[in-house]
Amino acid sequence: MNRRTLTRIALFVALAAAIALAYAYRGLLNVAALESWVKSAGALGPLLYMAVYAIATVLFLPGSVITLAGGALFGPVWGTLYSLTGATAGATVAFLVARYLASEWVHRKAGGWSKQLIEGVEQEGWRFIAFVRLVPLFPFNLLNYALGLTRIGLLVYVVGSYVFMFPGALAYTYLGYAGREAVAGGAGLIQKGLLALALLSVVAFLPRLVKRLRGAAAVTANGKISSAELKQRLGRRHDDMFVLDVRAAQDYSGPSGHIPGAINVPLDELPRRLSELKPYRDRPLAVVCRTNKMSGKAVQLLCETGFKQALLVEDGMVGWQRQQGHALPAGQENTCAAMPVPGSASAGTGKTITIIIQNAPYKGDNKAWHALRLAGAALVEDMKVRVHLLDDGVQLARRGHPVPADAVDLEKLLAELMECGLEVRACGMALQDCKLDRRGLIPGVQPGSMTALAGWVKDSDVVLTF
Known part of the structure; x- marks a missing residue:
């Protein structure tokens, strides 16, 4: 001693x-x-x-x-x-x-x-x-x-x-x-x-x-900030506020635009690019995405790695565009904006529905697309929605899957639904058969098992298979 x-x-x-x-x-x-x-x-x-x-x-x-x-x-x-x-x-x-x-x-x-x-x-x-x-x-x-x-x-x-x-x-x-x-x-x-x-x-x-x-410090303590408060703080000459946009690069530079001066680091690249954000470790850093599900994951990662003032922009780019007095461009409006926000008072208080997708995406019957449309409708009705991908359906979770001409981009649709609270798992055995590992999956999709699926089915009010 x-x-x-x-x-x-x-x-x-x-x-x-x-x-x-x-x-x-x-x-x-x-x-x-x-x-x-x-x-x-x-x-x-x-x-x-x-x-x-x-x-x-x-x-x-x-x-x-x-x-x-x-x-x-x-x-x-x-x-x-x-x-x-x-x-x-x-x-x-x-x-x-x-x-x-x-x-x-x-x-x-x-x-x-x-x-x-x-x-x-x-x-x-x-x-x-x-x-x-x-x-x-x-x-x-x-x-x-x-x-x-x-x-x-x-x-x-x-x-x-x-x-x-x-x-x-x-x-x-x-x-x-x-x-x-x-x-x-x-x-x-x-x-x-x-x-x-x-x-x-x-x-x-x-x-x-x-x-x-x-x-504004009360906002910092709660870990959240609205787009209106963000706009106000960015307009102050001496406010040391920065913005991190975790959308994909094509969305950041696309028609929907971005917040002036925002740093763009897509969510799937964030873990390996944290060193680039080191200068902002002790500064207020507002994290924005389309809404708040993916940005919420980014905030959690930043807080766990020592960023003291990472703030979630609650209403995302949808709210920011409204603060500028105009909506997102046609075709770019976030389809999740009207859906319940995970963690809010009403989210998850309705029935539970499990949707099993066995068909590969972009087939002639469009079953995968219809399944995701149903999942979106259930989220709007305040249901707790889960999707389990089986057999050829795990192809839906593949990142960068080619989109046929005149088809809906199912990868983008699935990502938006996950921002709104959709939970997605892909069968581990089917992933092995398709030679898909976690690095090739859309961010947010988790490997699953038949045991986990059985648990979902057991506590669901509705189970549907496509």
């Missing part, structure tokens, strides 16, 4: 012992005792008061009592200044202690939801500080230590805490001042009491202000 580890253990034990001792003798900290200490210190009274406030914050002692005492001792103006300075000093010490003791360990061990939580706090930065300081719903003393486990900058933390704790400090300090005046029988008691209540009311309604302050 190295010296640094031993120092951390010793500091932790000392801090724990001090907190336990402070808790045992917490009754000694009251307004009368604090007034006596401050008066006995003479000119150094304000410094003693701020030091006591800072120590109390570190040791989990209630700060409200000290704030009220500050108003009674120093009046509303100086009392607010001293209370705020003492509270911020104590919060900073707690923040630094937590960062020294456990920040590195937490970042090494964090994973899953805990990692996402920490990264979300770090991305919001000062806005998160504003939220937790303005809204009195979070335990102040514990929060100071918790924030030290993140990588929020020290300056952001200190300045943010000082600024956004001011309303609460002013309200409680003035309440202490008004209470002292009431006991002393000072003039204007009614007015001072009403002002104290008004200040407390302002603090109670601060969550509404916080909602405005968080602005």
Whole structure:
């Protein structure tokens, strides 16, 4: 065990012992005792008061009592200044202690939801500080230590805490001042009491202000952004927003157009081209496709590989074109736009239908085409739709399959339906017979088995074979 580890253990034990001792003798900290200490210190009274406030914050002692005492001792103006300075000093010490003791360990061990939580706090930065300081719903003393486990900058933390704790400090300090005046029988008691209540009311309604302050960062925390918000942010001169278009190259440069300045990396090429996006790892990166199924997969991949601000453009290029005041060109309108979006409140709440396709695409009977048309209609009716490809039907999953003249491009149709929630599996044995591996499949198609198909059939309301 190295010296640094031993120092951390010793500091932790000392801090724990001090907190336990402070808790045992917490009754000694009251307004009368604090007034006596401050008066006995003479000119150094304000410094003693701020030091006591800072120590109390570190040791989990209630700060409200000290704030009220500050108003009674120093009046509303100086009392607010001293209370705020003492509270911020104590919060900073707690923040630094937590960062020294456990920040590195937490970042090494964090994973899953805990990692996402920490990264979300770090991305919001000062806005998160504003939220937790303005809204009195979070335990102040514990929060100071918790924030030290993140990588929020020290300056952001200190300045943010000082600024956004001011309303609460002013309200409680003035309440202490008004209470002292009431006991002393000072003039204007009614007015001072009403002002104290008004200040407390302002603090109670601060969550509404916080909602405005968080602005676009709330979108970042949710991982989503609308095309309207994207257009607004791209129009700001100093907004560091970039756009990643994961459509195929022909769609990006085709009649449907693209967002000016967007980076085009097709979804199937994204895993091997992540290094090209390294400059955008810590910047807001809006991911767009036709709608949001394929772009959702891209966002998930980016988040898993360390991109901290990957945002899903919920309504995709369809929404973007509408924001520009025109629809997609004829024949290019996304047929999935009217279908339920996967993950929405209504998606998947209808019946379940399994469609088995055994016929190869582009045959004279067009059974594969009719099957996909039925799948699209079922999605519109809010059904949960699954397609299993058997025998010659696995050819439907082949990427780059030649399209006969005057025929519908079934590869494109299948990809669009998968964007809208269609789940597609191809029989593994049939894939082997056709010498098709995963690299040759349309992105989104998964290998399947007869056992998996049996499970689908068992829990389906409707089963159809083409």
